[in-house]
Amino acid sequence: MSYYRKSVYRSPTGSSKPEVLGSEILQRLLNHDVNLGGSFIEATGSQGSAKTSVLLFFAEYNMNVYPKEKVFWSNPYKAPMQFLRLQEDQWHIFVKEGSNVTFHDRAKRLRQVHPANLSYFKSYDDLYDNAIPGKCNAVFFGDRKEWIDFMGYIVSVGEWTAVFFDELSEIASGYSSGDDWRKIGEFSLTLKELRKCLVTCVVNSQSSSDTDHRVRTKLMAKIFLPGAKSDGKSRVHQQAIDNLVVDRQNGNESWIEMDGRFGLVVWSDVYPPSKVSWEARCDGLQR
């Protein structure tokens, strides 16, 4: 297996047992093996704990090691577009035709900008077929909830695909009712299929309790970054999380838990904020 940039792991030689276990779990999640299938992973931690950076790391690994596969990114509206922290030739924006999605520069009083790497799509077929393999395809439907339907489409394709949800709780809030609640139920059933449908989905939220419990119970692995709350069901104790090292230079530590086992991972790839701070907006949309 080849690594680009710095290695994520400390060398197994001389590593402590938690580090060896941590890198074993991470390898299982990063590398594609049809016998093991896809996975559903959540990173939690306080603001600035590098949750989004963990998503960027998984995305970049997928793009580099599996350049023929498709990678999709779901970004919140009215918040910095985090995929811009990748290199400019590593991302492409897709906007649903007729959706009124516009892009704005947060450093220039939200003046409208027109990103160059941008295409429009009419249908899910159109979007999936035109998504660029080996790049981070950031998709804007105009309403973030539409990702629930698009995830249903992705699992039906049957190809290795990676999907990233920055701030998942916006889509699958733990405090929904009525139609939203039913729709999130549908989403949780889709997420249950990820393993056999070869889809890897990595999500983050500040606190796992912000996310609907029907969605959370489908998680296969959890990453606890500094400031995370242990969720009660986890084998990782709060005290262990509180002792995680925060290191802006060499990377934050985290606990990674899967199938009742857990280990330590240091995220040594540091993703600084992008130079441009652009956000997406959609007229008349609250979220």
Ligand SMILES: Nc1ncnc2c1ncn2[C@@H]1O[C@H](COP(=O)(O)OP(=O)(O)O)[C@@H](O)[C@H]1O
């Ligand atoms: N692997 C890392 N370890 C430590 N700090 C990091 C890492 N990656 C990024 N950072 C720094 O931490 C800050 C917050 O990162 P970010 O991923 O946006 O956190 P969050 O999504 O949890 O708010 C960024 O400004 C970045 O420079």
Ligand SMILES: [Mg+2]
């Ligand atoms: Mg973030």
